Amino acid sequence: MYVTYSRREVEENRKYYEMMYDASHHLVKMDQVMDWDFVIRKLEVFYPHRIGRPTKDPIMLVKILFIQYLEGFRSVRFTCNQVKQNATYRWFLGISPQEKIPDHSTISKFLSQRLRNVAFWEELFQHCLRFIQQEGFIANETWVADETELKANANKRVREILVEEKVIEEKDEDLVMINTHRVRHGKKPLQAKGSKIEEKQTNISPVDPDARLSVKHDQRGRFAYFEHRIVDSLHNFIIATDVTAANVPGHRKLIGQIEQLKRSLGQYAKEIALDSGYYNASLARRLFQRGFFVYMSYRRFTTKDHPKCRRYQFQQVNEDLYACPCGVPFYYKTTNRQGYHEFKPPKGSCQSCPFTKKENQDRVLRISIHQEIYDQLREQRVSMRGKILRSVRPSTVELSFAHSKELHGLRYARYRGVQKVKAQVLMTAIIQNLKKWAKLRSLKQVGLHLTHQIIEETTV
Known part of the structure; x- marks a missing residue:
């Protein structure tokens, strides 16, 4: 049966810690900006209202998870032990000094059975993002995207071979461009090939089949996931995030994330900054069609040409x-x-x-049919605006990843399975956005805030 503390009960219990809690702690500021009524409404659907024993307050369980991801604690068990001896944490939970902290197994069951999918965390992430945008802290003019590796909770030495059938389809858009050039020069157009099925052997982990081998940081390979993140350049808020296996490159996920951002924020940004991992002509063409100014780092491919005849x-x-x-x-x-x-x-x-x-x-000289796209990318990359966007990346998305890994424990995947890892990433993104939002709110009270709109005061 669904049972939760009322706001009045929480405030009464917090009076016990008035002389003990740290009023400048991030949790205190986050509690002021967080919409707990929205969380209550979303959690009600997971519990019956008249059947069963009274449950532990679900809001308290969510708050304990927030404490874990804010402080970067390694486990729920360790988090519960810290909550028992910290007055600020108990103030944030809103419980009396005599009440016991929920057992760590209760929180684990809450995650694995009640919130078994990531829909709740996605809705909470989008809800916070809408309020941040309404207050003007998201400029929606320059986006910065990148991907990072999360080491999976799996032994890299224990591997199994999985034979997968991979469907290879010819790109219709490229075939149209090829035949256009051939017909223009009096050549016969090429016939479209059907889909081709190939068998591919893949190394998987028996304990985490969703993870894939990555050689990005270890030449011998290790099982990992990729997080694909987009941040807004004004205040470095995380506006989109997704998790895939380590064999899915970022340029395959970017367009889907951009379309989702248009639905949530209302429009595309004017500029986007990408690293060399996104260097792909098809991606660049679709970005240009959507009106983006694209800074994309050049990717130097290996070649066997003579160094003086490239x-x-x-x-x-x-x-x-x-x-x-x-x-x-x-x-x-x-x-x-x-x-x-x-x-x-x-x-x-x-x-x-x-x-x-x-x-x-x-010698045979080969020029890509997408050479115009590559030339346009180079023009924007070497332009003055492109050089500015290149300098923006380290202080935005790279800094966001650094905070996630160093402060919030995102260097390693705590769970197994892509859905559970995605829930971990979403909770980390929510915490980072709430912490920054609370800080900007406090600066706004003293007039030291920055928004994307210039506010002009009219004098009478």
Whole structure:
């Protein structure tokens, strides 16, 4: 049966700690900005109202979880032990000195049985975000996105081989561009290929099958998850977050997160800053179609070309003609299915070239069909605005990840399974936003706040 303390009972119990609690603690400020009525309404659906024994106050259980993630405690058991001996924590819970703290197993069952999916935490995250936006602390002009690795709770030496069927489909948009170039030059258009199914072997952990091997920080590989995060550049609020296995790159998730942000915030931002992990032409094209100014760090791919005869050293004469560093003309020949224009010199022109890779073999110049997108990315990257966005990243999303890992225990996944890890990430994001929101609220009271709108006072 659903039972919770009334606001009056909480205030009466807090009088016992008036001379003991720390009024400047983050929990005290967070309690002032948090909408606990919303939490009560969302938790009511998980409990019957007239059947069963009275439950432990669900609001108290949520508050204990908030304490754990705010302080970065390693476990619920350790958190409960700390709450027993800390007056500020008991003041935040709103319980009397004689009342016992709930057992750690009660909180674990509350997470695993009542809140078994992440819907509650997602709704709470979006609810806090709406109030922060209404107070003007989210500019919604410049977004900064990145991904980070969370080490999974699994032994990297214990592995199993999983054979998965992977469906490989040809991109219709790329095929249309390829055939457009081929028809323009008198070539036959390529026929569309059907979907291709390939068997792929994947290493999985028997204790956490959702995690995947990552070599980002360990060359031998370790099981991990990726968190994909977007922050607003004004006050570094976390406005979007998602969790996937470590084999899902960030450019696959970014468009979905951006569309979700448009629904929640009402519009797209004007600018977005990304690192080299998002260097993808299809992603850049879709961002340009949505009107973004994109700063995307360049990703240097490995090549076997001679260092003095790289692709970027060729000079474009016109659409169908390039000149190599030695002045040899390269003429357009075809556009292949892989999405590259092929340019070749007259036969035998590279035999006496000092930069040739193999004797008696002419060089083939390949230019991507997305070269215009790459050129546009470079123009925006080297522009003055692009250089400013490059300097913004360390103080926004990188700092947000640093706070999550160093202060709130997000370096490691506490749970197993992508849904439980996502709940951990959402709770961390809620805590970070509430802490920053409470700080800005206190500064606003003395007139030291910053919003995205310029407030002009009219003099009479």
